[in-house]
Amino acid sequence: MKTILAVDDSATMREMVTFVLESAGYRVIEAEDGAQGLDRATATNVDLVITDQNMPNMDGLTLVRSLRELRDYKSVPILLLTTESSDSMKSQGRAAGATGWLVKPFDPATLLEVVQKVLR
Amino acid sequence: MPIDLNRFIATFFDEAQEHLESIEEMAMALDSGREDPELLNSIFRAAHSIKGGSGTFGFTQLAEATHEMETLFDALRKGRGRADASTVRLLLDACDAFKAHLARLKAGDRDADPAMDAARAHLAGYRAGAPREAAPAKDQAPTEESFFAAPAAPAKAPGEAYGLFGGEPAPAAPQGGEKFGFFEPVAGVAAAAEAARARAEQSSIRVSVEKIDRIVNLVGELVIAQAMMQQSVGTLAAEHDENLTHSLATLDRNTRDLQQAVMSIRMMPMEFVFSRFPRLVYDLSARLGKKVQLKTQGHETELDKELIELLVDPLTHVVRNAIDHGIESPDERRRAGKPESGTVGMRATHRGGSVIIEVTDDGRGLDRDRILAKARELGMPADESMSEDEAWALIFEAGFSTAREVTDLSGRGVGMDVVRRNITSLGGNVSIWSVKGEGTTITIQLPLTLAVLDGMIVSVADEQYIVPLEFVAEAFKPAPTDIRTIVNQPSLVAVRGEQLPIVRLEDVVRLPASQAERPPPLCLVVEVDNRRAALLVDSLIGQQQLVVKSLDSNLHAVPGVAGATILGDGRVALILDVTAVTRTHAARAAAKAAA
Numbered sequence: 058m059k060t061i062l063a064v065d066d067s068a069t070m071r072e073m074v075t076f077v078l079e080s081a082g083y084r085v086i087e088a089e090d091g092a093q094g095l096d097r098a099t100a101t102n103v104d105l106v107i108t109d110q111n112m113p114n115m116d117g118l119t120l121v122r123s124l125r126e127l128r129d130y131k132s133v134p135i136l137l138l139t140t141e142s143s144d145s146m147k148s149q150g151r152a153a154g155a156t157g158w159l160v161k162p163f164d165p166a167t168l169l170e171v172v173q174k175v176l177r
Numbered sequence: 178m179p180i181d182l183n184r185f186i187a188t189f190f191d192e193a194q195e196h197l198e199s200i201e202e203m204a205m206a207l208d209s210g211r212e213d214p215e216l217l218n219s220i221f222r223a224a225h226s227i228k229g230g231s232g233t234f235g236f237t238q239l240a241e242a243t244h245e246m247e248t249l250f251d252a253l254r255k256g257r258g259r260a261d262a263s264t265v266r267l268l269l270d271a272c273d274a275f276k277a278h279l280a281r282l283k284a285g286d287r288d289a290d291p292a293m294d295a296a297r298a299h300l301a302g303y304r305a306g307a308p309r310e311a312a313p314a315k316d317q318a319p320t321e322e323s324f325f326a327a328p329a330a331p332a333k334a335p336g337e338a339y340g341l342f343g344g345e346p347a348p349a350a351p352q353g354g355e356k357f358g359f360f361e362p363v364a365g366v367a368a369a370a371e372a373a374r375a376r377a378e379q380s381s382i383r384v385s386v387e388k389i390d391r392i393v394n395l396v397g398e399l400v401i402a403q404a405m406m407q408q409s410v411g412t413l414a415a416e417h418d419e420n421l422t423h424s425l426a427t428l429d430r431n432t433r434d435l436q437q438a439v440m441s442i443r444m445m446p447m448e449f450v451f452s453r454f455p456r457l458v459y460d461l462s463a464r465l466g467k468k469v470q471l472k473t474q475g476h477e478t479e480l481d482k483e484l485i486e487l488l489v490d491p492l493t494h495v496v497r498n499a500i501d502h503g504i505e506s507p508d509e510r511r512r513a514g515k516p517e518s519g520t521v522g523m524r525a526t527h528r529g530g531s532v533i534i535e536v537t538d539d540g541r542g543l544d545r546d547r548i549l550a551k552a553r554e555l556g557m558p559a560d561e562s563m564s565e566d567e568a569w570a571l572i573f574e575a576g577f578s579t580a581r582e583v584t585d586l587s588g589r590g591v592g593m594d595v596v597r598r599n600i601t602s603l604g605g606n607v608s609i610w611s612v613k614g615e616g617t618t619i620t621i622q623l624p625l626t627l628a629v630l631d632g633m634i635v636s637v638a639d640e641q642y643i644v645p646l647e648f649v650a651e652a653f654k655p656a657p658t659d660i661r662t663i664v665n666q667p668s669l670v671a672v673r674g675e676q677l678p679i680v681r682l683e684d685v686v687r688l689p690a691s692q693a694e695r696p697p698p699l700c701l702v703v704e705v706d707n708r709r710a711a712l713l714v715d716s717l718i719g720q721q722q723l724v725v726k727s728l729d730s731n732l733h734a735v736p737g738v739a740g741a742t743i744l745g746d747g748r749v750a751l752i753l754d755v756t757a758v759t760r761t762h763a764a765r766a767a768a769k770a771a772a
Binding site: 066067068069070072073076111112113136140142147150151155156157158159160161162163165167170171174175 | 182184185188189191192219221222225226228229230232233234356357358359360
């Protein structure tokens with residue numbers, strides 16, 4: 058069973074992402090901000106990280122950069138949840154080392170589609 | 178797999194509400210002159226979060242309005258413009274509109290809300306530096322920079338500062354249909370850690386109050402069943418079976434522990450009450466032209482959820498009074514040699530089985546002469562020889578208000594008597610202490626919970642009743658010479674020189690007159706709101722912690738009775754409403770005196 062780490066400061070978002078992914082048979086670990094996300098990711102190896110951008114304590118881009126510095130997370134896919142698909146977001150996301158991005162609000166089918174793509 | 182997003186709506190409503198409350202709180206912190214960039218950041222993030230959720234559920238008006246708020250604070254956090262008192266007002270007004278809108282959405286009302294259009298226009302207008310009435314359209318070219326700046330982006334040079342006030346991309350889904358994308362071809366990127374992994378522990382779960390109340394109720398039944406078993410086999414076991422005695426003791430201990438643990442689920446921190454007050458104090462002092470600082474202490478002090486909810490109204494009244502009547506105008510304070518800004522303090526602490534909540538102000542204090550004059554005017558018994566405590570207690574009497582001008586803020590003389598009635602109906606009491614020119618302290622004492630109660634079991638004519646222990650001052654067997662009889666009825670009893678009115682328990686509960694031989698009566702001195710009375714009973718059975726069952730919800734309200742409980746022998750016993758008992762007696766005495 059694949060494990061996915063969902064990092065978002067919004068309980069609504071976490072609940073939705075968890076529900077959609079668990080319904081599809083994934084195991085989901087939640088974190089409320091980047092710092093907690095980094096903690097959880099180091100405590101447990103996960104197969105995919107989905108993180109929000111704007112969060113207290115540590116934002117999404119910083120989390121992506123910090124994860125990429127860890128040996129275990131050099132090649133783990135990381136998806137950024139964003140509210141827009143601008144070029145500047147894309148260049149920052151790519152530079153930080155994210156795998157892809159997903160625009161909020163998203164529908165459950167789109168989320169599953171992306172997750173299944175990155176997890177093969 | 179179709180997934181109904183509506184199942185997450187409740188979470189969103191809770192979350193949005195919390196964000197709005199924190200925005201309010203942070204807005205007021207802004208006004209206190211704190212130059213904290215993290216405040217601006219946090220407001221930005223809170224608005225951003227609400228926007229995200231609103232978009233998900235299709236709450237377009239909320240998404241658009243929070244988008245304006247987010248954009249404004251994005252500019253401010255980047256040093257473009259400064260927040261001042263008008264920004265705070267703007268935020269607070271917007272929060273009011275958002276909260277009202279949330280309430281509509283919660284109630285299932287999805288119609289366009291004109292108040293939200295106005296709120297959005299105000300935010301946008303403010304951002305554009307235009308008069309607040311203007312509602313500029315969002316028509317400028319989208320700029321991306323402000324939305325997704327790197328975390329440590331340096332502030333823009335002042336020359337560019339106004340460029341972003343113009344417009345932002347719409348908060349809804351992006352144009353062009355691109356919903357997600359990859360920075361590189363996805364191929365074998367997934368790490369292969371497939372080992373069994375424990376799901377990360379969660380810090381809290383949301384449970385409905387009904388579920389908790391069912392558990393509380395079941396545990397109550399269990400406590401009763403345990404007490405019944407103890408009573409029926411306890412003595413037997415003590416004589417014959419050591420093991421059984423031991424098991425019974427263990428069961429007893431575990432039942433108590435379980436009960437306490439379950440009750441603690443219902444406990445909530447005072448934070449829930451205190452968090453409402455900064456806004457109240459802010460609005461009220463602004464309206465009255467006073468400067469008031471609110472200091473709260475003891476946020477973590479826990480109290481039963483039911484009490485927390487019932488405490489908000491009386492506390493609101495007390496705080497309003499403190500600001501309206503207690504705290505002086507800045508002028509008056511300066512003349513009195515005080516700092517211009519007054520302080521209202523709220524403090525919650527645990528003391529024994531009670532919670533003590535103090536509301537203090539450093540205002541002008543109570544005016545003894547005016548209170549006494551007013552009392553005489555109202556025909557209340559009042560004279561110069563009254564102690565300060567007795568004089569202060571007068572303001573809790575119905576219809577009492579000394580404010581020279583009735584303001585629409587503190588009500589029309591329906592103030593403190595209502596506060597006292599509310600608090601005593603919760604099994605608590607209120608007292609007041611004041612020094613002229615220095616300030617006033619209102620102290621509210623409440624039980625931790627309404628679901629269990631320490632009671633004194635008393636009997637009269639073979640019936641058992643419960644007197645809540647907190648009202649019992651003492652018990653004694655009166656000598657016949659201590660009792661004064663009026664019209665063949667024992668009416669007064671002397672207790673250390675003080676004459677207390679006698680209330681016969683059988684009159685309170687209207688027992689039919691019994692011919693049976695009865696033991697000489699015992700006096701139980703009860704005290705509520707400084708009113709004392711001697712309750713005449715046949716005997717005292719003992720003290721016990723009891724599970725309170727409401728009569729209103731199971732039967733109907735009965736005057737003089739606060740509730741019921743089930744005793745160890747399975748019998749139902751009524752819990753006396755001591756407040757009502759002393760009051761009806763006082764009322765009767767007053768009527769007699771008038772006649």
